[in-house]
Structures are given as C-alpha cells and as structure tokens.
Amino acid sequence: MNFVVCKQCGKIFEGLPDSLCPRCMMDIDDGFRAVYHFLNSGRLRDANGKDIKKAESMKELCEKTKVPEWIVVKLLREEKLNIKYALEGGLECEVCHKPIAMGEMCDTCKDNLSNQFYTGLQDRKLR
Ligand SMILES: [Zn+2]
Ligand SMILES: [Zn+2]
Helix, strand or coil, X not given: CEEEECCCCCCEEEECCCCCCHHHHHHHHHHXXXXXXXXXXXXXXXXXXXXXXXXXXXXXXXXXXXXXXXXXXXXXXXCCCXXXXXXXXXXXXXXXXXXXXXXXXXXXXXXXXXXXXXXXXXXXXXX
C-alpha cells in the first residue's frame, strides 16, 4: 500500500495510485443510488405517449437529486447510468462536443475510431 492523493478531494490516503479516497467512493455510491432512483421512479409520458424528460439539464438533475455534478458526470461517462429517457444531452462527446446521453463519445465518433483502429491493424499486417 502507498500513500496517494485523492484525485477528487485532494485528501491523502492509503490506497492504489489513481483511485479515489474511501470518502469520495462512498459519495459516488450514494450519488449513484440517488440518481438511479430518480431516473427509474417511473417514466413520464405526455398525452401522445412521448417521454417527458425529468430534467432539462445536468444542473437541474443535480439540483433535484442533490448529487454533485462530478459524480453524475463520472457515472454517465462510465455508462453506469442511462439517462436516455430523463435528460437530453447531459454530456458532450469528447471528440466533436455533440451532446450525448452517456459514455465518452457519440456514435459517429465511436464508429470513426473503431474504423481507424481497424485500418491501423490492417496497415500493420501489410508491413
Ligand atoms: Zn476524496
Ligand atoms: Zn462525436
């Protein structure tokens, strides 16, 4: 075990490099439960049966759940939460900055990346 600095709160604790302190891990756990419950407590639909978003923005979602934004963002980036029916474009694609619901990249950029990866593999084979 080594002493490391928590990437989130800056506290020094005994653990693995690149991890968060037990306090922050607990906050993430609690945050996950709160947001999960909020998102899954029944879908809202309008008269036409279309989904009504439960929150207009990331800020509103955080206010309603009382969960800090960094936790919601972390959970979405890691695809632990699905906000498709609850929040429109909570995150940005890390490549083209298009609004996305979860993960790190939009589908287009994901496709581009896997194509590049595939071409890269082929290039290597030819050499
Ligand atoms: Zn921490
Ligand atoms: Zn993109």
